[in-house]
Amino acid sequence: MAYLELNVLDNAPKPIVGIDLGTTNSMAALFVDGRPQVLRPEGNSGYVPSAIWFGENGRLLVGQEARHQAAADPGHVLFSVKRFMGRGLADVGSELENVPFPAKPGENGGVRFTIRGKEWSPEQLSALILKKVQWMASQALGGKPVERAVITVPAYFDDTQRQATRDAARLAGIEAVRIVNEPTAACLAYGLDQKKQGTVAVYDLGGGTFDVSILAIEDGVFRVLSTNGDTHLGGDDFDRELVQLALEDLALPPALAQDRTLRQSLRLSAERCKIALSKDPSAELQLIAPDRGLDWRRQIARTEFEARIAPWIERTLACCRRALADAGLETRQIDEVVLVGGSTRVPAVRAAVERLFGRRPHTELNPDEVVALGAAVQGHVLAGGTRDILLLDVTPLSLGLETMGGAVAKVIQRNSPIPCQATEGFTTYADNQTGLDLHIVQGERELAKDCRTLGRFQLRGIPALPAGMARIAVRFALDADGVLAVTAKEESTGVSAHIEIQPMNGLTDGEVESMLKSSYDNAVADFDARRVADLKVELGIMLRAIEKNLPGFKAELDPETLADIQDARRAAEAARAGDPKASEIQKVRDALERASLPLSALMMDRVAKDALSGKKLGDF
Numbered sequence: 001m002a003y004l005e006l007n008v009l010d011n012a013p014k015p016i017v018g019i020d021l022g023t024t025n026s027m028a029a030l031f032v033d034g035r036p037q038v039l040r041p042e043g044n045s046g047y048v049p050s051a052i053w054f055g056e057n058g059r060l061l062v063g064q065e066a067r068h069q070a071a072a073d074p075g076h077v078l079f080s081v082k083r084f085m086g087r088g089l090a091d092v093g094s095e096l097e098n099v100p101f102p103a104k105p106g107e108n109g110g111v112r113f114t115i116r117g118k119e120w121s122p123e124q125l126s127a128l129i130l131k132k133v134q135w136m137a138s139q140a141l142g143g144k145p146v147e148r149a150v151i152t153v154p155a156y157f158d159d160t161q162r163q164a165t166r167d168a169a170r171l172a173g174i175e176a177v178r179i180v181n182e183p184t185a186a187c188l189a190y191g192l193d194q195k196k197q198g199t200v201a202v203y204d205l206g207g208g209t210f211d212v213s214i215l216a217i218e219d220g221v222f223r224v225l226s227t228n229g230d231t232h233l234g235g236d237d238f239d240r241e242l243v244q245l246a247l248e249d250l251a252l253p254p255a256l257a258q259d260r261t262l263r264q265s266l267r268l269s270a271e272r273c274k275i276a277l278s279k280d281p282s283a284e285l286q287l288i289a290p291d292r293g294l295d296w297r298r299q300i301a302r303t304e305f306e307a308r309i310a311p312w313i314e315r316t317l318a319c320c321r322r323a324l325a326d327a328g329l330e331t332r333q334i335d336e337v338v339l340v341g342g343s344t345r346v347p348a349v350r351a352a353v354e355r356l357f358g359r360r361p362h363t364e365l366n367p368d369e370v371v372a373l374g375a376a377v378q379g380h381v382l383a384g385g386t387r388d389i390l391l392l393d394v395t396p397l398s399l400g401l402e403t404m405g406g407a408v409a410k411v412i413q414r415n416s417p418i419p420c421q422a423t424e425g426f427t428t429y430a431d432n433q434t435g436l437d438l439h440i441v442q443g444e445r446e447l448a449k450d451c452r453t454l455g456r457f458q459l460r461g462i463p464a465l466p467a468g469m470a471r472i473a474v475r476f477a478l479d480a481d482g483v484l485a486v487t488a489k490e491e492s493t494g495v496s497a498h499i500e501i502q503p504m505n506g507l508t509d510g511e512v513e514s515m516l517k518s519s520y521d522n523a524v525a526d527f528d529a530r531r532v533a534d535l536k537v538e539l540g541i542m543l544r545a546i547e548k549n550l551p552g553f554k555a556e557l558d559p560e561t562l563a564d565i566q567d568a569r570r571a572a573e574a575a576r577a578g579d580p581k582a583s584e585i586q587k588v589r590d591a592l593e594r595a596s597l598p599l600s601a602l603m604m605d606r607v608a609k610d611a612l613s614g615k616k617l618g619d620f
């Protein structure tokens with residue numbers, strides 16, 4: 001029997017992907033299942049390094065494979081073609097130093113490279129990268145063709161540069177449905193267009209470029225107020241610092257130090273070391289070339305690396321100050337700070353930005369993916385997608401832990417975009433306490449009993465230590481599917497316990513709303529109740545300290561002081577047991593503090609004397 005072939009009708013609208021066409025890395029993302037996601041084929045990061053290798057007989061490699069060729073055949077690899085897009089030979093001058101191919105002016109004022117006997121325009125070269133990104137995206141989508149895209153460009157790109165980007169897309173067989181500014185895309189990824197109005201600083205530190213943009217949001221529309229930056233500042237400079245450090249240490253003979261292959265493998269080792277230092281306090285830098293008799297390794301401390309890169313970071317901050325001045329704004333007038341670019345994974349960079357703006361920057365999304373994600377959001381909207389689900393997922397209610405006395409320590413704040421994570425430090429309340437009950441709650445109220453219980457678990461095996469000495473880190477991680485993983489770990493022994501819960505299980509929008517409303521309605525009463533709870537805990541701690549230390553100092557205190565202390569203790573015990581108002585319990589606490597001042601003074605004297613005689617504080 002013969003089978004008839006049927007054409008499968010595909011009525012699904014063609015997707016509009018978002019493409020970040022970067023100087024160092026490019027990638028595509030698509031809005032699926034209610035959120036933008038980077039398109040990664042099985043077993044691949046989806047990142048396409050913006051590198052092209054030209055082999056003999058017209059052979060070409062693009063992306064990761066081309067980058068790998070750089071060590072073996074640096075004379076035929078082209079990086080950073082974005083720097084030449086839409087620019088004339090006269091404008092690019094020193095950029096050409098890093099290109100191993102001759103360049104000449106093209107007929108339309110652009111640059112032409114002669115590579116293995118063939119002429120190439122920057123648009124044609126960028127098209128090769130876009131083709132690779134398109135191929136990756138299509139692979140990730142199970143072979144579905146990718147023909148339409150929103151493509152991002154730096155905010156400072158002029159019309160010619162934008163047109164060149166469109167042309168590159170056309171050459172790659174992609175319709176550039178829209179060209180979007182990179183900082184705007186980053187804001188879209190964070191859902192900042194949902195704000196009625198506000199100001200945003202987007203700090204973008206990539207591989208070889210730094211851009212800062214100050215944007216204004218007005219009714220969901222972004223306006224660029226100012227841009228600043230440095231087209232030759234980025235992660236490559238951090239790598240170079242490590243290369244320099246290695247060369248100083250190695251003291252190679254000049255011929256070897258200039259060797260391109262050695263230098264390239266040292267560069268790669270430097271980058272690996274740098275990336276490891278973003279999460280570890282120290283990492284190995286190495287140069288191993290058995291054929292040259294080289295086997296050099298050194299452990300680099302994060303602090304040493306940070307000292308080296310501090311001047312570069314300082315330069316980015318100077319750009320930020322200029323951008324602010326141009327926008328006529330002060331740091332405190334910036335409502336949101338967004339970090340973009342792989343190099344903002346360096347903790348010292350994050351800390352510096354946070355210090356400058358006096359607020360915590362957005363880092364919940366991968367900084368090297370956020371531009372592509374935002375472009376995908378824009379693509380989704382242009383494809384007719386609904387606007388209301390486009391909001392990046394946030395946790396609608398705060399997540400926290402019950403602390404001693406029944407108050408709540410919020411670990412993840414309401415409205416944090418997910419995925420997100422946060423860690424809080426806790427300690428023990430009693431001497432020799434070896435177990436801890438962890439009560440995880442959700443809600444905005446100040447007391448645990450008024451919030452929703454999500455789960456409870458216990459941490460056992462805490463070493464017996466005086467109260468307040470144990471260090472317990474509790475980490476909350478809320479993943480993109482809304483699963484909350486809580487891990488409690490005692491730092492000195494490493495004992496830990498873990499639980500996973502689904503916070504939004506069974507909660508309807510209406511319930512979330514009513515939980516929020518109840519927190520507003522009860523704000524004042526809650527505040528008072530929380531103070532009472534906190535003050536009771538504090539009283540407990542003070543009473544225990546007095547109880548523990550009074551016997552040892554009794555002989556040195558006059559009877560009047562002793563009587564005062566006893567009175568204040570009794571009042572404090574009563575307040576703890578009873579149901580006083582916050583103001584009353586505050587009075588009792590202050591009285592206890594006053595009465596026990598002479599005792600505290602004696603204790604401090606003893607500590608100081610013992611410290612001078614060599615006894616450490618920890619010996620108490």
Ligand code: ADP
Nearest residue numbers: 022023024025206207235275278341342343345
């Ligand atoms: P671009 O926007 O220039 O295309 P990216 O945003 O992809 O570049 O950033 C690339 C840079 O980020 C490279 O210098 C790379 O070494 C650096 N980088 C990537 N991951 C990390 C990390 N974990 N720590 C420090 N730097 C990183």
Ligand code: MG
Nearest residue numbers: 022023206341
């Ligand atoms: Mg970038």
